[in-house]
Amino acid sequence: MRSKGAIMSKRFCALVLLIVAAVLIVSEADGARKLRVIATIPDLKALTEAVGGDLVEVDSLSRGTVNAHEIEIRPSMMLKLRRADIVVENGLELDKWIDVAVQGSNNDNIVRGGAGVIDVSRGIPVLEVPTVRIDRSMGDVHPLGNPHYSLDPGVAPIITQNILEGLSRAAPEHRTTFERNRQAFLAQLDSRMGEWTKLMEPVKGSKVVVYHPQWIYFLTRFGLIETGWVEERPGIPPAPGHLVRLVRVMKDEKIKVLIYAPWNDEKLAERIAEEAGAKPLLLAAMVGGVKGADSYLAAVDYNVRTLSQALRQ
Numbered sequence: 085m086r087s088k089g090a091i092m093s094k095r096f097c098a099l100v101l102l103i104v105a106a107v108l109i110v111s112e113a114d115g116a117r118k119l120r121v122i123a124t125i126p127d128l129k130a131l132t133e134a135v136g137g138d139l140v141e142v143d144s145l146s147r148g149t150v151n152a153h154e155i156e157i158r159p160s161m162m163l164k165l166r167r168a169d170i171v172v173e174n175g176l177e178l179d180k181w182i183d184v185a186v187q188g189s190n191n192d193n194i195v196r197g198g199a200g201v202i203d204v205s206r207g208i209p210v211l212e213v214p215t216v217r218i219d220r221s222m223g224d225v226h227p228l229g230n231p232h233y234s235l236d237p238g239v240a241p242i243i244t245q246n247i248l249e250g251l252s253r254a255a256p257e258h259r260t261t262f263e264r265n266r267q268a269f270l271a272q273l274d275s276r277m278g279e280w281t282k283l284m285e286p287v288k289g290s291k292v293v294v295y296h297p298q299w300i301y302f303l304t305r306f307g308l309i310e311t312g313w314v315e316e317r318p319g320i321p322p323a324p325g326h327l328v329r330l331v332r333v334m335k336d337e338k339i340k341v342l343i344y345a346p347w348n349d350e351k352l353a354e355r356i357a358e359e360a361g362a363k364p365l366l367l368a369a370m371v372g373g374v375k376g377a378d379s380y381l382a383a384v385d386y387n388v389r390t391l392s393q394a395l396r397q
């Protein structure tokens with residue numbers, strides 16, 4: 085009896101172990117189905133989630149309230165990158181800082197030129213490409229042209245196409261799902277685009293001044309004109325003489341708004357606007373940049389409504 089009982093319990097133990105192993109394998113397979121993606125900026129996190137849906141787990145290395153030109157590399161970024169299957173980057177040197185973090189991550193998937201890197205600037209009609217070689221020692225942060233194209237909802241089809249190709253490279257079996265997700269997102273975008281164009285129609289041709297030259301794609305899309313910048317050159321603090329000239333231009337041209345981002349010097353924006361008789365206008369320069377702008381469509385919607393309202397006053 086005793087020996088029979090021992091055999092039974094051995095069998096029982098073996099069965100339990102088998103079940104546990106099966107559960108582990110299933111959950112591991114379940115986890116493995118999600119691609120681990122790291123985006124450099126929140127706009128690209130949002131657009132990757134739109135294409136990847138449930139099949140991806142996306143994290144952003146920066147937040148919507150900080151200047152993407154000036155991200156400080158932290159050890160936690162390297163840890164995130166170590167586990168990544170894919171990196172989604174803006175390119176045009178906006179997020180070149182990621183190279184240092186990737187080096188520290190020891191992850192061959194995501195080294196520059198590797199299959200796990202999606203540079204979404206591919207195919208973007210880049211604006212403000214310098215005609216002369218930019219001297220980096222002067223600190224200009226747009227040496228390859230203006231990198232702030234993600235603010236223009238009109239280029240989201242190109243960005244999401246690049247994301248689709250990159251995700252499908254990593255998980256070809258899910259291409260159909262990625263395509264379906266992208267189409268659903270573009271359909272939503274398309275209907276919002278109709279609303280936004282209508283809202284901007286009455287203020288078409290208006291001139292605005294910006295703090296950092298990051299609104300050109302957005303403004304051009306809706307037929308607005310960028311007349312001046314607080315920063316004399318991208319990323320370089322203005323000299324007093326430049327600000328005197330700027331205020332004069334703003335008065336002459338009867339500029340109504342000065343657009344700035346959450347990380348710009350708010351006091352300076354307010355002072356210039358006041359002197360020129362204009363209104364300082366904080367916009368969501370990135371998803372999450374202002375309250376309520378917590379998705380890609382919500383951020384564009386906030387910018388369109390806020391700007392069109394300010395220009396109509």
Ligand SMILES: [Zn+2]
Pocket residue numbers: 153225226231232296297298318
């Ligand atoms: Zn910039």
